[in-house]
C-alpha cells in the first residue's frame with residue numbers, strides 16, 4: 051500500500067529552478083493571499099541548470115538597446131522565425147528581474163558609472179557561483195512552500211482543465227497529490243534523448259543538466275497540450291570533452307573559430323550571413339562541415355591572448371563550469387599558448403536556446419486551462435537564458451494570480467484518476483518484485499538513444515536526416531511504449547531514473563514527428579533535412595505544432611502562422 | 624571517478640540523516656552509509672561535475688579529479704569558501720604540481736547540517 055499525502059494549494063509550481071523560483075516570488079509579492087507550493091525533484095538550493103553556477107546573464111538590454119532591437123536580433127539569429135510577441139514581452143522584463151536578483155545578493159559587475167559591465171552585445175558579467183541558492187532563498191523567504199525530492203510524474207486533468215499534479219517522494223516513498231487552481235510547469239528542457247558525447251564515468255558530462263529529462267514536456271504531451279517547434283533542436287558548440295559553454299571564450303576573449311589548417315572558415319565560407327557573427331545554428335553547422343570535409347579538428351583560436359585574459363577566462367569558468375579549468379590543468383594546456391578544441395553536442399530540446407516547447411500565449415498560458423509554462427520548457431521564444439526564464443516566470447505568475455481571482459471553486463479529480471496514476475508511477479517498483487528479466491532504465495535509455503542517434507539526426511550522421519531515416523526512427527520508437535511495462539526499479543532512485551526514460555520516450559516520438567513534418571532546412575544542424583536542403587519561406591514560414599490525443603495517443607501535426615510585429619528584414623540583426 | 628569523498632576526512636556530518644553533500648547533489652547521487660557514518664558517491668557514472676557537494680562540505684572532505692579518460696588524475700581543483708561567505712578561493716594544481724589560486728566574489732547562503740532542521744524552520748512535515 052502506497053502512502054499518500056494530499057496538498058491543497060492555490061498555485062502549484064512544478065520545478066523549483068530558474069523560472070520556478072522567480073515565479074514563486076512574483077506571486078507572493080503581487081498576490082500574497084495565495085498559497086504557493088513548489089514541487090522539486092532535487093533540492094531547490096542546487097537543482098537544475100544553475101547547480102554549478104553562472105558567469106553571465108546572456109539576455110539583457112545593454113545601453114542603447116530596446117525590446118525592438120532585441121526582437122530583430124533574436125529573429126535573425128533564429129533564421130527569421132520566432133514568436134515576436136513572446137520575445138518582446140520577455141525582454142521588457144529583463145531589467146526588472148536582474149535588479150531583483152542583484153538585490154537578493156547576486157554580485158553583478160558594474161563600471162564607475164554604475165552601469166553593468168557588458169560581455170558581448172546582450173550579456174552582462176556576474177559572479178554567479180551561488181546564483182541558485184540565492185534564488186532558492188528568495189522563494190522560501192517570500193513564503194512559498196517547498197517540497198524537495200518530489201519527482202512529479204503527471205498532471206491531473208479534469209476535462210480540459212489542469213487541476214494539479216502527482217509525484218512521488220524520493221525520500222519517504224509517498225505519493226504526493228497536489229490540488230491547485232493554477233499550475234505552472236517549469237521543469238526545464240531535455241537532455242539524454244540522444245547518445246551523450248562521452249561514455250563511462252563521464253556519460254553525464256553533458257552541457258545541459260543531465261537531470262532535466264523532459265518531464266514537463268512529457269506531462270504536457272500526455273495531457274494533450276499543444277507543443278511547438280520541437281524540430282528546432284539545440285546542438286551546442288562546446289569545448290572538446292569537457293563540453294563547457296564556448297561563449298565564455300568567444301565573447302570573453304574574442305576568439306574566432308579556425309579549422310586544422312588555421313583557416314577562419316566562418317569568415318571564408320559564411321561571410322554572407324555574418325561570418326563569426328552568423329546565426330547560432332550556423333556557428334555549430336560551420337565547424338561540423340569542416341570536420342565532415344576532413345578539415346578538422348576545429349578550435350577557438352585563443353593564441354596570443356594576454357595572461358590577464360587567461361586568468362579572467364579561468365575565473366569565468368570557475369563561476370559556471372569548473373571542470374573546464376581542471377581539464378586544462380590535467381592536460382597541461384595554456385589557452386593563451388594553444389587554441390581550445392571544440393566539438394558539437396548531442397541534440398537537446400531546450401526552449402530557452404531554441405524554441406521547442408509548450409505553445410503559449412503572451413501571458414504564458416498553455417492551451418490547457420489552468421496550465422502555464424515558463425523557462426526552457428516553454429516554446430516560441432529562443433534566446434531566453436536565465437533572464438528570459440525569470441521574465442517568463444514573472445509573466446506566468448501575474449497571469450495565474452489574476453486568472454484565479456476570477457475562479458470560484460477548485461476542480462478536483464476523481465479517485466480513479468489518482469489511483470491510475472499511482473499504478474503508473476509505481477509500476478517499475480512492483481515489476482521489480484515479480485519479474486525475473488525486467489528491463490533496467492539504463493537498458494531502455496540505451497535503446498532509445500541508439501534509435502535517435504542513428505536514425506533521427508544524431509552526431510554520428512552529422513545531424514543529418516531524411517524522410518526514410520525518420521520513418522525507421524518512428525517505427526522503432528513505436529515499440530518502446532510497450533517496453534515500459536517491463537521496466538523495473540529496485541529503489542526510489544531507480545524509480546526516478548525509470549520515469550526519466552519514460553518521459554524521454556514520449557518526447558522523442560513527438561520530436562521525430564516534428565522533424566519529419568517540416569520539409570525544409572531552416573536551422574542547419576539543428577534540423578538538417580538532406581531531402582529538403584534549402585530554406586523555404588514560401589511554404590514553411592510558419593510554426594509546426596502538435597497535439598497528442600490523450601485518448602487515442604495519436605500525434606496530430608498542424609501549423610500556426612508567423613506574425614511579424616517588428617518591421618525590417620527578418621534575416622538582418 | 625570525478626568526485627571522491629575521502630573516508631578519512633568525512634565525519635558523516637555527525638548524526639545528520641541527510642548531510643549537505645547529499646542534499647545539494649542535483650542528481651541524488653550521494654548516499655550516507657549510516658553503519659560507518661560516512662557519505663559516498665553511489666553513482667559516479669551519473670555525476671555532472673557541477674560541484675555543489677564539494678562547496679558545502681564543512682570538512683572539505685570531497686576531492687575533484689578529472690575522469691581518467693580525459694587526462695591525468697593528478698591535477699586537482701579545490702574551492703574554499705571564506706568565513707564571511709563573500710568570497711570563494713580555488714586552489715588549482717596542475718599535472719606538474721604547479722599551484723595557482725583564484726579568488727572570486729560570491730554570496731554563499733548558509734545551509735543546515737541536516738534536512739530536518741531546514742524543514743522544521745519552514746514548518747514542513749517531512750518525516751523520513
Ligand SMILES: Cc1cc2nc3c(=O)[nH]c(=O)nc-3n(C[C@H](O)[C@H](O)[C@H](O)COP(=O)(O)OP(=O)(O)OC[C@H]3O[C@@H](n4cnc5c(N)ncnc54)[C@H](O)[C@@H]3O)c2cc1C
Nearest residue numbers: 065067068069091097098099108202238265425426435436
Ligand atoms: C551549463 C550551463 C551553463 C549556462 N550558462 C548560462 C549563463 O552563463 N548565462 C545565462 O544567461 N544562461 C546560461 N545557461 C542557460 C540557463 O541556465 C537556462 O536556460 C535556465 O537556467 C533554464 O531555466 P529553467 O527554469 O527553465 O530550468 P532549470 O533552472 O533547470 O529548472 C528546472 C527545474 O525543474 C526540476 N525538475 C525537472 N524535472 C522535474 C520533475 N519531474 N519533477 C519536479 N521537478 C523537476 C529540476 O530539478 C530543476 O530544478 C546555461 C545553461 C547550462 C546548462
Ligand code: SF4
Nearest residue numbers: 633635636642644680
Ligand atoms: S558534507 Fe562532507 S563531512 Fe558531511 S557527510 Fe558529506 S562528505 Fe562527509
Ligand code: SF4
Nearest residue numbers: 648670671673674676
Ligand atoms: S559534482 Fe554535482 S553531480 Fe557530481 S556528486 Fe557533486 S553535486 Fe552531485
